[in-house]
Amino acid sequence: MTSSPHIVIVGAGVLGLCAAVELRRRGRSVVVVDPGETNASAVAAGMIAPAMEAAIDAASPAHAALLRAGRDLWPDFAQAAGIVLARRPAEWRGGDAAGMAARMRTLGFQARLDGDRVVTDEDCQVDPGQALAAMRRTLGEAVVAGRVEAVARADDGWRVTTADRTLDAQALVLATGADGAPAGLPEAARRLIEAIQPIRGQIGITKQSLADHVVRGPGAYVAPMGPGAVVGATMEPGRRDTAPDAAAGERLLQAAWRVLNRTPGTLEVEWRAGVRGASSDGLPLAGAAPGGPGLFMALAPRRNGWLLGPLIGGVVADAIEGRAASPHARALDPGRF
Incomplete structure (x- = not known):
């Protein structure tokens, strides 16, 4: 079967779906090819947390501004x-609560210091399962199942081949997470994708509620998730395995109890692991890709895929439409490498 949408997006994680929703909002014909496996976007706490993330990473003012801009797009996008x-x-x-508060304030975020606690109202959260399902519902039949076997230049765009269909499109967006490059991709784009570092992350989902807001501290965080909670998270560069690690889970639980200042108790925990991608400078690859016209990337958000999803979707959509780039597009330009 052959069809001809204007834009094909390969990958149905947060970045691929955010780009698809943004393009659909602009009236574009989009098809998202979903390989079907559980992706790293589902193995997450859904943090939209520029203040905490910027302080934890001792971010530069420019990086903090990028995270804030990502957060500011969320209310309209979520609606x-x-x-x-x-x-x-x-x-x-x-x-170091005082140090955390000082870093937040220096970067322009509001923070209240209370003994060994810092509280901010700058951050928010989505439930990744609900958010992924909502975007898929919004896109409807535009999300198709299949694993891309090859891509190739066509006369006026790109041809994408899966086991049961061929898609000819004017633009191709690679939102493939930490996966390898599809066969047929131009060499310059393939090298960029192969340079993405995999980072394994493990979280635990509990049936019991542990906190009514996000609580972070050395070694762990605890956040509400549905009727229960999510406990996380490891960051293990270079690993691609996704089988949960019992020892890592136990370390996370012990750190979580310390963060909550509670005596360890019995919990029912479902451990999950996923693999994220990161570029060498820690910033995503979003926008026009090397390798010829009509090729774009939405890749490598490290641990900020949910926070930056709508911003990256907008950067990719602007690039496809030839619009003036947003103020943060240059920092994410795949061509910077």
Whole structure:
């Protein structure tokens, strides 16, 4: 079967779906090819947390501004896509609380210091399962199942081949996470994808509620997730395996109890692991890709895929439409490498 959408997006994680929703909002014909496996976007806490992330990473002012800009796009995007955006305080406990508060304030974020606790109202959260499902509902039949076997230049765009269909499109967006490059990709784009570093992350989902807002501290965080909670998270560069690690889970639980300042108790925990991608400078690859016209990337967000999803979707859509780039597009340009 052959069809001809204007744009084909390969990958149905947060970046691929955010780009598709944004393009659909602009009236574009889009098809998202979903390989079907559980992706790293589902193995996440859904943090939209510029203040905490910037402080934890000792981000530069420019990086903090990028994270803030990503957060600021979420209310409108969530409403358009049917995503529930939870606005709750976020708290840091233990460790260098005064230092955390100072870093947040220096970067322009509001923070309240109370002993060994820092509280900010700058951050929010989505439930990744609900958010992914909402975007898929918004896109409807535009999301198709299949694993891309090859891509190739066509006369006026790109040809994407799966086991049961061929898609000819004017533009091709690679949102393939930490996966390898599809066969047939131009060499310059393939090299960029092969340079993406895999980072394994493990979280635990509990049936029991542990906190009514996000609580972070040395070694762990705890956040509401549905009727229960999510405990996370490891960051293990260079690993691609996704089988949960019992020892890593136990370390996370012990750190979580310390963060909560509670005596360890019995929990039912479902451990999950996923693999994210990161570029060498820690920033995503978003926009026009090397290798010829009509090729674009939405890749390598490290641990900020949910936070930056709508911003990256907008950067990719602007590039496809030839619009003036947003103020943050240059920092994400795949051509910087």
